[in-house]
Amino acid sequence: MKTVILNGLKNGNRREPEMSRLLVEEISSLGHSADLLNLEGIRIAPCTGCFGCWVKTPGACVIDDPGRDVARAALHCDLLVFLTPVTYGGYSSELKKAVDRMIPLLSPFFVRIGEEIHHRPRYPKYPPILGVGLLPAPDPEQERIFRTLVGRNAVNYHSPFHEATVIGPGGEETLRRVLRDVIERCGGR
């Protein structure tokens, strides 16, 4: 089983690199592969909202930079992990930049899902999403927003299922448990 981790953490915080390492080690210990993409070190241009990926070069961003590779990697995995400091309830700008550039993975055409309109899938299969947010102290409002956002992304990206967890200091064991549960749901052991 292949996991891709979009790491939106910054190296300035001592605790944060430890969390990405923990994720990789845990996935490896379960016998699966983990590709850790440290977004801070990858030069990705922000999405310009031009919709060229739908009407000029369908399926690929018109900007030919590593943002295309990140989008491709986010599609070709069995589990996609968003790792980020919870930023006002949302993702860090580094992770958000990568997620914004994933829009070519969808079709421009509309489809109804439940009570809402969304974009149709372009591909037959998308990975489940696990959102891992770090918070220095409990904040129920930010946690609620984060969980909602991960859930909404999962609907838009036609993920078969999703999970979101917010980890505070000392939450390493919680992260291990959530990760093991999600991997089991993905069919891994």
Place this chain on the structure above:
Amino acid sequence: MTDAPKRVLLLVGSPKGSGSTSEALGTYLLEQLEGQGVETEVARIVPFLRSEEGRNKLLHSVAGADLLILASPLYADSLPSGVTRLFEIIGAQGKEKPGFSGTGFAAVINCGFPEARQCDTAIAICRCFAKEAGMEWMGGLVLGGGESIGGRPLREAGGVARNARKALDLAAAALAGGRQVPDEAVSLMAKQTVSPWLYTVIGDIGWRLRARKHKAGKRMKDRPYLP
């Protein structure tokens, strides 16, 4: 915010430059505020973020305003990365020199889906940012079906922008008096002017026409990342 704002800064979150629906909504709101004697300034966020000098300039404008209004599109269920980056920069600055008490923050978010409520998570993030930065939350407006305005100035957008104009008129009257955006404005802005069915039919035709214009009409379902 009980005092009437003297200086309002419109932060445009769309990276498109001119002709965005976000800017159309924001500038209409500013015009109403100007009519009530408020001094206004417009800043498109993304170009300012490209250099240290630009960031400092933008922060200077932010510090000089007593009401910030964010007008932004919805990107992947929340704010575009450029807006998030600005929030991070303001947040980091606030830790060093707290001083946004008395500054109001309001947001106008639009999305390309018919349901305005798809913007609710972005509004929640804005509200959270305002609170953490020590600003006063002055309210948020959400608009669905933003593509029907298509970046046109609101006065020229006809019936599809009727509710948006009324909502922004109400919001401007309240904000100019130092009051929160009223519930009536929120409801009006979120009201659908076109049925979701019709919106998606017209939308799908629109995508096909745009792709044909770029000679990509037959490639719209391409899957370049299939192995």
